[in-house]
Amino acid sequence: MSAAPNDALGAGLPETPDHNGAFPRLDEEQLERFRRLGRVRAVEPGEILFAPGERGDAFFVVESGSVAIVQGYGAEDRIIAVHGAHRFLGELSLIVGQRIYLTGAVCEAGAVIEVPLQALWGVVAEDKAMSDLILGAFMARRALLIGLGTGIKVIGSRFSSDSRRLREFLARNQMPYIWIDLEDDDQAEGLLSGLGVAAAETPVVIASDGQILRNPNSAELGEALGLGTRAPPPVLCDVIVVGAGPAGLGAALYAASEGLSVQGVEATAPGGQAGTSSRIENYLGFPAGISGHELTQRAFVQAGKFGARLTTPAEAVALHSEPGRHEIELSNGIRVTGRTVVIATGAQYRRPQVARLDEFEGGGVYYAATQAEAQLCSGDPVAVIGGGNSAGQAAMFLSETSPCRLLIRGGDLGKSMSRYLVDQVERNDAIEVCAHSELVELHGERELVAMTIRDNRSDEHTRIPATALFVFVGASPHTEWLAGQLETDKGGFLLTGRELDGDQLAEFEGEPPLFLETSRPGIFAVGDVRSGSIKRVASAVGEGSMAVRLIHERLAAP
Numbered sequence: 357m358s359a360a361p362n363d364a365l366g367a368g369l370p371e372t373p374d375h376n377g378a379f380p381r382l383d384e385e386q387l388e389r390f391r392r393l394g395r396v397r398a399v400e401p402g403e404i405l406f407a408p409g410e411r412g413d414a415f416f417v418v419e420s421g422s423v424a425i426v427q428g429y430g431a432e433d434r435i436i437a438v439h440g441a442h443r444f445l446g447e448l449s450l451i452v453g454q455r456i457y458l459t460g461a462v463c464e465a466g467a468v469i470e471v472p473l474q475a476l477w478g479v480v481a482e483d484k485a486m487s488d489l490i491l492g493a494f495m496a497r498r499a500l501l502i503g504l505g506t507g508i509k510v511i512g513s514r515f516s517s518d519s520r521r522l523r524e525f526l527a528r529n530q531m532p533y534i535w536i537d538l539e540d541d542d543q544a545e546g547l548l549s550g551l552g553v554a555a556a557e558t559p560v561v562i563a564s565d566g567q568i569l570r571n572p573n574s575a576e577l578g579e580a581l582g583l584g585t586r587a588p589p590p591v592l593c594d595v596i597v598v599g600a601g602p603a604g605l606g607a608a609l610y611a612a613s614e615g616l617s618v619q620g621v622e623a624t625a626p627g628g629q630a631g632t633s634s635r636i637e638n639y640l641g642f643p644a645g646i647s648g649h650e651l652t653q654r655a656f657v658q659a660g661k662f663g664a665r666l667t668t669p670a671e672a673v674a675l676h677s678e679p680g681r682h683e684i685e686l687s688n689g690i691r692v693t694g695r696t697v698v699i700a701t702g703a704q705y706r707r708p709q710v711a712r713l714d715e716f717e718g719g720g721v722y723y724a725a726t727q728a729e730a731q732l733c734s735g736d737p738v739a740v741i742g743g744g745n746s747a748g749q750a751a752m753f754l755s756e757t758s759p760c761r762l763l764i765r766g767g768d769l770g771k772s773m774s775r776y777l778v779d780q781v782e783r784n785d786a787i788e789v790c791a792h793s794e795l796v797e798l799h800g801e802r803e804l805v806a807m808t809i810r811d812n813r814s815d816e817h818t819r820i821p822a823t824a825l826f827v828f829v830g831a832s833p834h835t836e837w838l839a840g841q842l843e844t845d846k847g848g849f850l851l852t853g854r855e856l857d858g859d860q861l862a863e864f865e866g867e868p869p870l871f872l873e874t875s876r877p878g879i880f881a882v883g884d885v886r887s888g889s890i891k892r893v894a895s896a897v898g899e900g901s902m903a904v905r906l907i908h909e910r911l912a913a914p
């Protein structure tokens with residue numbers, strides 16, 4: 357698309373320096389490869405290479421001249437980056453098929469190499485060095501863009517639960533966005549009246565194509581962002597994977613890499629619980645630790661590289677089976693059919709039985725401790741409740757920006773927390789461990805300001821200041837959607853393999869179930885949703901990969 361040169365983006369804009377491998381330069385050999393795969397064409401100042409709302413179908417490399425990446429082209433003209441010769445354009449959305457939210461505008465005349473997206477996929481799949489360079493840069497760019505606040509705009513009050521729901525959905529999906537708070541942004545009301553939106557209709561989302569969404573649900577927002585695979589699912593796939601936490605991503609990745617057709621379904625965002633962990637320190641191969649969302653984002657891209665499809669956000673709401681064929685009904689009305697199913701729907705944290713908890717949920721009470729929550733309470737005192745590793749990690753992470761109390765019922769932190777973490781917590785001056793403590797009451801009008809805790813030995817009640825409570829008190833499985841069709845233990849976790857006996861084996865007609873197979877042949881359970889599983893990322897991924905081996909066996913059985 358050609359346009360008149362934009363004065364704000366004239367030649368001479370300095371090139372953005374590289375940050376952590378986000379803006380690498382290609383060498384002559386790499387450039388030559390892309391020249392062969394695409395076409396070199398001249399470009400003029402003002403020419404638009406890609407625009408918000410589009411789904412990118414080309415990968416651009418700058419041969420000469422320069423290209424600016426701009427937020428709000430023609431209106432705000434906020435320059436996010438400038439790329440000169442031998443740099444490539446784009447970010448994660450190009451690889452995962454999300455809608456573009458920034459403009460790529462030529463500022464200095466020159467030439468670009470335009471490579472069809474399909475050819476880029478070929479390079480990424482075949483060449484490890486190029487895959488590391490390009491995917492690494494795309495992920496680093498996404499992290500920068502989230503930090504800068506770019507992309508779609510969300511206008512609402514920070515006290516509204518719907519605003520919090522939308523922001524949490526965006527954060528879980530690692531989508532950059534610009535937050536405009538009606539409570540303290542002077543321009544917010546003017547912006548709303550310019551759009552013809554009443555304050556009562558907020559929160560509103562201004563999508564990248566200009567579409568205005570009034571208090572959208574997850575499916576509407578996901579559609580506007582272009583999340584997940586858009587094409588309809590295949591008529592009958594080899595494996596349906598329900599849930600895209602570490603176990604589901606592991607199953608999808610291994611199945612796709614072994615040539616099985618895979619349809620994944622995810623209710624909220626790829627990554628599951630692990631995606632909400634600020635730092636996973638015990639996953640093999642990452643001696644310095646890795647953030648949960650980086651680990652799972654890499655896995656998501658990797659599964660896509662092998663051809664796994666993922667429909668998201670879409671919740672599995674029912675299971676219908678006949679021998680050798682299973683149908684999963686989704687909340688968006690779509691039905692996916694497969695020869696086998698892997699259930700990897702994981703678990704979620706329990707809610708403590710405390711009055712007024714729901715009033716503050718999402719706005720003072722949180723079940724995850726990521727950058728998004730930490731930003732909301734930075735500097736103010738916070739409390740974490742729970743004695744397991746996730747509580748310890750959350751306390752360590754939050755203590756970087758806020759004084760933190762860690763409330764545990766018992767007297768010994770080492771009872772259910774790994775030793776390395778107990779040592780870190782105990783050495784940390786910003787964390788106060790409150791043993792024998794139980795939460796009794798939350799205080800505050802619109803915002804949480806304090807809570808009362810009880811010493812369960814002396815019954816003494818103490819009021820402590822806290823603007824946020826982080827809850828990590830054990831988990832319950834996501835199995836309600838199965839409506840009792842598969843056998844579970846008392847806690848609702850799915851029974852598999854040798855844990856099944858007697859009548860629970862009725863559907864197997866005398867054959868023993870495979871390891872990880874539920875009470876229905878061809879349906880497997882992996883990760884936290886499985887009875888007796890070890891609640892760890894490594895074991896979830898391991899079970900996901902093992903299930904694929906068993907699926908081959910089930911599909912080969914007469």
Ligand SMILES: Cc1cc2nc3c(=O)[nH]c(=O)nc-3n(C[C@H](O)[C@H](O)[C@H](O)COP(=O)(O)OP(=O)(O)OC[C@H]3O[C@@H](n4cnc5c(N)ncnc54)[C@H](O)[C@@H]3O)c2cc1C
Nearest residue numbers: 599601602603623628629630633672702883884891892893
């Ligand atoms: C804060 C935190 C920190 C942690 N830190 C560590 C750590 O350092 N090391 C470690 O080893 N483990 C850690 N864990 C535990 C680890 O994250 C889990 O054991 C692991 O994520 C389990 O993976 P999973 O895929 O089985 O389930 P989950 O991660 O729970 O993923 C399940 C997925 O299924 C989706 N889903 C649920 N129901 C449906 C439905 N009906 N339809 C479609 N999708 C559905 C969910 O949205 C979710 O994305 C941590 C957990 C938390 C919460």
